[in-house]
Ligand SMILES: CC(C)[C@H](C(=O)O)[C@@H](O)C(=O)O
């Protein structure tokens with residue numbers, strides 16, 4: 291093992307949880323870590339939230355572990371997703387035994403289109419009163435996502451996947467998305483079921499076990515996965531992967547948590563679980579499973595950070611995870 | 617009292633719950649009811665889901681009570697919102713004592729922009745691979761919504777309102793929306809707090825009491841209010857009002873429920889609560905309060921339809937509500 295992993299702590303608790311995740315990676319593998327900078331602090335210093343050097347380093351690496359950025363989050367994360375050529379954002383949202391959740395039976399994975407929709411949207415100020423945004427949907431990006439989804443469903447042993455959309459209103463664009471995704475799945479022999487994104491929001495609260503893998507356009511995936519985070523007890527436990535053809539970026543779904551930043555009490559679980567997804571991506575599936583098992587075991591009966599009702603610090607939790615990896 | 621109320625049952629359980637709501641209106645007031653048709657059945661017969669005659673009748677009435685439409689929902693409800701000149705969709709989402717809810721402390725009102733966003737979006741098929749949608753945001757529509765919100769907050773005795781948006785990505789369009797709404801509120805001396813729509817989705821699950829009145833762009837309001845419906849136990853209890861300057865249309869948030877349509881077991885509560893909002897709109901606030909109290913009392917200890925775990929029919933529930941209005 292000697293892959294190059296770029297490490298971007300970013301702002302706030304990124305500076306606390308990313309080092310925790312790196313120590314876990316060091317414990318299970320032999321990687322070259324390259325530090326890089328992005329976020330509010332860099333912008334204050336240099337005028338740029340995402341220096342070109344960071345972009346290039348990320349683009350050339352095997353994988354990147356990113357923490358969080360503050361006000362500049364969109365200026366950092368959207369170009370970085372592009373830098374790794376990410377076409378899908380993989381967002382598992384599951385509850386853990388021992389962690390308070392409004393829906394403890396939740397175990398979902400969102401596969402979010404990661405390049406277009408309103409995110410690639412060109413905006414115009416057409417008059418003092420009127421602005422527009424051009425939302426973009428292509429068959430090619432939708433198909434690529436669907437191909438990934440079919441493989442993913444197979445690896446997960448899922449029965450198929452749901453396609454969430456709003457094609458009853460966005461008939462042409464979300465219609466194109468839906469048709470492309472369903473066509474690929476049919477060709478691959480994978481079952482799909484459609485669900486309107488508003489109906490999904492209601493139904494997932496009533497009974498999340500109705501769903502398993504959910505394929506969504508970009509903004510739908512953003513909102514619906516954050517909704518699922520609410521059902522499992524918050525963003526503190528959710529990892530994510532921005533996957534491209536041969537590069538990827540991993541990040542906890544949470545932000546910089548300015549209220550607790552610097553206090554050493556941030557929950558490192560989401561960052562460590564993101565590191566596990568990184569291990570999967572690099573082909574170290576066994577190490578990834580070990581890390582997930584260690585985190586799960588600590589969540590069940592190990593030390594807890596204040597967000598989970600405990601009074602342990604980031605280091606206590608990290609040490610406990612490392613111990614169970616021994 | 618002799619206002620003209622247009623009654624459109626539509627499809628599925630619309631044919632069961634709307635007559636229930638009409639019988640409640642008859643019990644508390646003296647209105648002229650005018651029947652009109654729209655939905656799947658009319659489309660099958662005439663080729664048009666929304667006959668021009670229905671559109672005109674709705675446009676000229678004092679208020680409309682609408683049930684639900686099936687496959688043709690968007691073809692019916694979007695033009696009807698336009699027919700009444702509706703600029704805001706008012707969607708209260710509250711839990712009721714005695715009704716199973718994942719978050720029984722939920723008591724929210726969404727004020728959803730009802731004319732633009734992706735809904736007024738022009739769509740284009742630009743190539744075999746590419747389609748676009750032009751999302752529209754105007755300062756004037758945003759200000760009109762904000763003025764309504766300021767009055768609403770005052771009547772509700774709320775402390776202010778939240779503005780949900782995604783201006784970190786849709787900087788120009790949602791930025792315009794946010795700025796216009798916040799400016800009006802400042803001028804009116806009403807407090808506002810911003811929240812990103814994805815963060816709202818997480819936070820409202822964790823603790824809905826953080827929020828009260830939530831002002832949103834069109835699609836955000838669609839999805840976030842349906843999310844809140846999930847927190848209070850489903851769509852069966854949620855009324856809504858499409859309010860224009862001097863006309864309005866009222867509809868339960870639920871659909872046609874094809875699985876139970878025709879069986880006489882649909883829950884009429886959402887339709888009856890929509891009728892209560894109609895009474896408010898026409899200036900009969902006391903009658904509206906009476907209807908709400910009657911529904912609440914039946915929900916607490918009266919007969920229940922199967923969706924709430926009972927075995928009563930639509931008529932049993934309606935009779936119980938009418939009795940408590942006596
Ligand atoms: C920071 C923001 C641009 C980003 C997004 O909308 O994708 C975030 O919400 C996320 O989900 O990673």
Ligand SMILES: CC(C)[C@H](C(=O)O)[C@@H](O)C(=O)O
Nearest residue numbers: 458459488689690693694838
């Ligand atoms: C049927 C559909 C067009 C409609 C909407 O998206 O507004 C519905 O979901 C609603 O919320 O009333």
